[in-house]
Amino acid sequence: MDTVNPASAVLAAKITKAASKQTYYTIRFFVDQDLVEDAYRAYGYFRWVDDTLDAPVGTKLGKIAFLKRQSELLAACYRGELLTNLCPEEQILVDLVANSSSQHAGLKSYLDNMMAVMEFDVKRRNRLISGAEISDYTRLLATAVTDAMHYFIGHDDPVPNHPARYHAVVAAHITHMLRDACEDSEVGYFNVPREYLAAHGITIRDVESEAYRKWVCRSVKEARELFETGREYLAEVSSLRCRLAGYAYAARFEWMLRVIEQENYCLRLAYPERKRLWASLWISLSTLTSLLAVRPAELRSSYNQ
Numbered sequence: 552m553d554t555v556n557p558a559s560a561v562l563a564a565k566i567t568k569a570a571s572k573q574t575y576y577t578i579r580f581f582v583d584q585d586l587v588e589d590a591y592r593a594y595g596y597f598r599w600v601d602d603t604l605d606a607p608v609g610t611k612l613g614k615i616a617f618l619k620r621q622s623e624l625l626a627a628c629y630r631g632e633l634l635t636n637l638c639p640e641e642q643i644l645v646d647l648v649a650n651s652s653s654q655h656a657g658l659k660s661y662l663d664n665m666m667a668v669m670e671f672d673v674k675r676r677n678r679l680i681s682g683a684e685i686s687d688y689t690r691l692l693a694t695a696v697t698d699a700m701h702y703f704i705g706h707d708d709p710v711p712n713h714p715a716r717y718h719a720v721v722a723a724h725i726t727h728m729l730r731d732a733c734e735d736s737e738v739g740y741f742n743v744p745r746e747y748l749a750a751h752g753i754t755i756r757d758v759e760s761e762a763y764r765k766w767v768c769r770s771v772k773e774a775r776e777l778f779e780t781g782r783e784y785l786a787e788v789s790s791l792r793c794r795l796a797g798y799a800y801a802a803r804f805e806w807m808l809r810v811i812e813q814e815n816y817c818l819r820l821a822y823p824e825r826k827r828l829w830a831s832l833w834i835s836l837s838t839l840t841s842l843l844a845v846r847p848a849e850l851r852s853s854y855n856q
Contacts, residue, residue, distance in 0.1 A: 559646040560588035562639055563595030570598045581796045582703045590703045592647040597665050599640040604673050605738070614673050622666055657702025664695035675740065682744035693720035700797065705790025719781025719801050722774040726804040729770055729811060733758060733820045758818050767816040771808050778805055782841060795842055802837040806830055
């Protein structure tokens with residue numbers, strides 16, 4: 552696959568590395584070699600969109616207008632229209648779509664669902680949201696990330712027919728919302744269902760209350776269960792690189808669950824230790840353990856009957 556515009560690939564890789572070195576090196580070493588530049592484009596473009604929406608400057612109406620432009624840009628890309636007056640970050644999206652010539656549905660799923668995730672984020676700011684909205688939000692993100700994983704890693708390999716296809720990423724998103732709950736609430740993103748807050752007479756800031764910690768505990772348990780079934784799905788994935796990337800992705804968030812459990816489900820504003828060496832070693836060991844785990848043949852085939 553020929554690269555449409557080397558400059559957009561370079562910019563996307565730069566954005567990715569600045570935002571997440573872990574994501575940068577995951578793409579560099581795990582993604583199919585002919586798709587590495589497009590993987591940077593896929594991550595880098597939405598990282599830019601998300602950062603723009605989260606920026607402290609600008610009005611909500613202005614950010615809604617910005618996102619509307621991005622949605623219209625994506626639709627125009629699908630139609631193959633020649634576009635002008637683009638900023639360098641928008642050119643990343645144009646090149647990503649133009650550079651995709653296969654019939655694999657994964658990239659379009661990623662783009663459409665991530666755009667929907669961005670739309671929900673910009674509209675939910677500074678308002679409490681329902682449990683149903685959170686579930687829809689999580690479903691969109693899990694679909695986007697999982698389908699992108701299969702598009703970029705082991706592109707030509709068959710995808711297992713397994714009911715737990717999206718479970719690992721759903722679990723990761725639940726964990727992500729727990730990890731960032733206090734920080735998010737400071738800037739107007741509230742991750743606890745409004746029904747739960749009302750039913751227990753607490754506010755979004757009552758993180759040390761028994762009711763809040765019970766919600767955290769329930770969420771941790773749900774994530775643990777989903778990681779287990781998600782791991783069963785990953786065991787069916789034929790691409791070794793894809794399995795390894797999936798196990799590593801899960802391990803990052805399982806480490807976070809472990810910390811939350813150790814602190815009696817009381818969340819805090821930041822977890823800087825997740826970037827330290829001992830955390831990386833734990834994640835690496837967990838990833839290797841998952842990869843080497845022996846699973847009964849009947850488990851591996853039970854969802855293919």
